Every structure is written in C-alpha cells, then in structure tokens.
Amino acid sequence: MTEELSLLAPDDWHLHFRDGQMLQQTVPATARCFQRAVVMPNLVPPVTTGAMAQAYRARILAARPEGSTFEPLMTLFLTNQTTPDDIVQAKAMGVVAAKLYPAGATTNSSAAVQSVAALQPVFETMQAQGMLLLVHGEVTQAHIDIFDREKAFIDTHLTQIVDRNPGLKVVLEHITTSDAVDFVLQASDRVAATVTPQHLLLNRNDLLVGGIRPHNFCLPVLKRNTHQRALQAAVASGTAKIFLGTDSAPHEKAKKENACGCAGCYSAWSAIELYAQVFEDLGALDKLEAFASHSGADFYGLPRNRHSIRLVKDSWQVPDDIALSNGESLVPFFAGQAVRWRLA
Ligand code: DOR
C-alpha cells in the first residue's frame, strides 16, 4: 500500500479568491500547496479590463504568506461590451485567459454574456493573441431543467464556438456530466476541461438525501451517480485533456445556510488531499501527478513547476468552520470529515 506520494508541485487551474479581507484567508489556503492558480474574475464589480486584473493581482500578491512564491494567473470577465481591443490590452498586461459566464448562470454573473454569438470578434482576437477561453458551460433559460443545462450549453453554444474557432484554446470548466466528458474527449487537442474534487467525490444524493446539504451546493449542480462515475473513469484513464481545477469558492456560512443559499464549495484546505483520495480509490494514483501537475501547464503552454510536494497517509479531520477577521465564518468543503492524505 502506498504510504507516501511525491508530486511535482500542482497548480489549480480554476478558483475563486474573492477580494478584500477574504484574501487573507483564501490566498494562504491555496499557496500552501499550489504553485499557480487561475483566478476567476467574478468580483463585484467584475474584472473586465487588464488594468483591473493587474490591480487585483497586486492585492493577491500582498496576501501571500511570507516567503511564498505562489503565482496568480489572471483572467478577464467577458461581457457583450468586451471589445477586441480589451483583449489585446489585457494580454499585454499578463492576463492569460478570459472567462465566459452566460448571464445569470452563477455567482456575480448578472453582468455577463447575453449573446455568445455576438462575441465572435472577441474570440477571433483571443485566438490571434493566444489567450485561452474558459467556459462556464450552462445555459440559463428558465425552461431548461437545471440538471440538463450543461449538455444544452454544449449542444447549443460550445460546439459552435469550437467549430468556428479551431485555433482557440477552450477549457470547459468544472465538468459534471458524461456528456461533457464525451465532448471534450472527442474534440481537438485545443479543447480541455477541469474537474473539481466535489464532482468526483459526490453526486446529487449527497446534496439532497436526508435533508438539503447547502455546503455541497455548487454550480454546475452535482449530477446523478452515472455522471459521477463517467468523470471518475475519465480521470482514471489518464487523459491529458482533463486536469485539476478546484473551483474553490468561499461564501460566508450565513450565506450558505440560508433560505436562498449561495453556490460554491470552499475546498482549498483539502483539495489536493481529496483528489489523492479519489485517485487512490479509483486505483489510479499513478495518474494523479499528470492530472494535478503536468496536463494543465502543458495545455496553457506554461512551464511545469520544478519543485515537489509530499503527501503522506495520515488521516486528519477537516475543521467544522474557519473564522474570518470580520467575525463571520466559512464552512470548508468536507467539514468534520476525515481525509486520508495529509500534506507533509
Ligand atoms: O459553485 C460555484 N461557485 N460555481 C460557480 O460557477 C461560481 C462559484 C462562485 O463564484 O461562488
């Protein structure tokens, strides 16, 4: 039995740090093991220009623990007002990717994209600039069942984006269905996906059976177990097209345990450990390093990290909550539950 794992330092290709005081909590949690992270732009107001991204990056860097070399990779929030020139400027300011949220799909996305087709000139500029397109793949029409929204997005929008822009690198973020797995695996090598720990570990029973579990509520919502198994099989296959993206997304406890609870799982304190647990349970520990530390960097065209981290087989319990400096608290993902692997 494996008792210890050495991994090239992993990167988190999708997360939410938020802003202000929250950075004092979220940045150290991720920097403890991840060398880089792709930082989502759904702040209030959203990060819509290179200058906003640069200023946000400086606030994140200021929240790094002493001596940390952690590097945030910044993203732009697309709207129907985004211009090709915004893309050129953002790229020149170090922004690596732009995020497409369909308007209203998730947290702080009301200002996002109403018409995907109208963004075609922006996609063409992104392709020319070598900027990646990161996609929240869910339609938002009221008549489409929430469990079908990912597949509907793939069928109505993503297929077209990919077909019309063969040189554009596209990441379908936080995939949740066998439909997404099938789409990504059959697409060209310009198309990849991230997958979260919760979508590998859980299915919709973990959200709804025995009472509503608000801390397992995220978007796209957890799906039925057949989809969970398709995600597990995909990562266990060792495909380079699906890599680590936690979607760690903190919301204060009172906003999760609420009559209208926010979507998001704050997984930064346990994510790498839980991915290790999933891969071990799948008999695929030998595929963990490529998933966590090679495939994302390779897809983004960035160098792989040089140093390593160590995980040891030593069970610990995720805390029930985490105090914030404003007197509020966060309930971390997997709160109160045992995790088999510990970061050494
Ligand atoms: O669960 C989610 N939380 N999904 C998202 O797409 C956004 C995120 C957030 O920002 O809270």
Ligand code: ZN
């Ligand atoms: Zn996200």
